[in-house]
Amino acid sequence: MSKEPKSQLGENEDRDDGEVVGGKLKYVKGDLFSCPATDALAHCISEDCRMGAGIAVLFKKKYGGVDELLAQKKQPGECAVLKRSDRFVYYLITKKKYSHKPTYQTLRQSLEAMKAHCLDNGVTGLSMPRIGCGLDRLSWDKVSVMIEEVFQNTDVAITVYVL
Numbered sequence: 001m002s003k004e005p006k007s008q009l010g011e012n013e014d015r016d017d018g019e020v021v022g023g024k025l026k027y028v029k030g031d032l033f034s035c036p037a038t039d040a041l042a043h044c045i046s047e048d049c050r051m052g053a054g055i056a057v058l059f060k061k062k063y064g065g066v067d068e069l070l071a072q073k074k075q076p077g078e079c080a081v082l083k084r085s086d087r088f089v090y091y092l093i094t095k096k097k098y099s100h101k102p103t104y105q106t107l108r109q110s111l112e113a114m115k116a117h118c119l120d121n122g123v124t125g126l127s128m129p130r131i132g133c134g135l136d137r138l139s140w141d142k143v144s145v146m147i148e149e150v151f152q153n154t155d156v157a158i159t160v161y162v163l
């Protein structure tokens with residue numbers, strides 16, 4: 001596995017096995033969907049559940065469930081969830097419409113909602129891309145710290161996949 005420049009990954013320790021660990025987050029270079037089948041997955045979407053661009057398109061193709069998600073009537077700052085096989089798939093609702101941009105505040109609230117669901121349901125492994133930091137233009141330096149803060153003092157192991 002090739003290695004990402006550390007500057008793109010934050011303050012991490014590069015290990016011999018190609019994985020990079022830093023605080024609560026572990027980084028793996030590669031496709032998110034190559035993660036262990038038992039890991040829960042997380043990504044960001046809008047309240048309208050459009051999922052017409054970015055990695056959300058892949059989630060829609062793989063897991064469907066748009067009607068099921070819309071029926072949950074989750075708003076920005078909340079988190080919708082699907083159960084697929086033995087895993088939960090989390091949809092962090094960070095904005096109202098697909099054309100909007102999220103705020104750090106709604107992302108934090110959505111992460112808190114996801115954490116609550118993880119703790120209530122015994123989730124111990126969670127994989128995600130660099131959420132909010134592609135099309136949604138947030139800063140990974142800030143978002144990674146936020147994820148660490150929200151999940152500190154939990155046993156949820158978080159892996160971030162970076163292409």
Ligand SMILES: NC(=O)c1ccc[n+]([C@H]2O[C@H](COP(=O)([O-])OP(=O)(O)OC[C@H]3O[C@@H](n4cnc5c(N)ncnc54)[C@H](O)[C@@H]3O)[C@@H](O)[C@H]2O)c1
Pocket residue numbers: 030031032033043044045046050051052053054055056098099129130131132133134135136137161162163
């Ligand atoms: N028309 C629309 O529906 C529309 C419009 C704007 C944004 N979006 C989408 O984008 C928003 C989310 O933005 P975002 O910045 O959180 O997500 P994103 O930009 O889709 O992806 C976040 C990060 O993941 C990376 N990535 C992409 N594929 C993979 C993969 N297979 N494995 C690992 N990493 C990967 C991507 O390069 C980026 O750095 C949501 O609203 C979503 O629906 C949709």
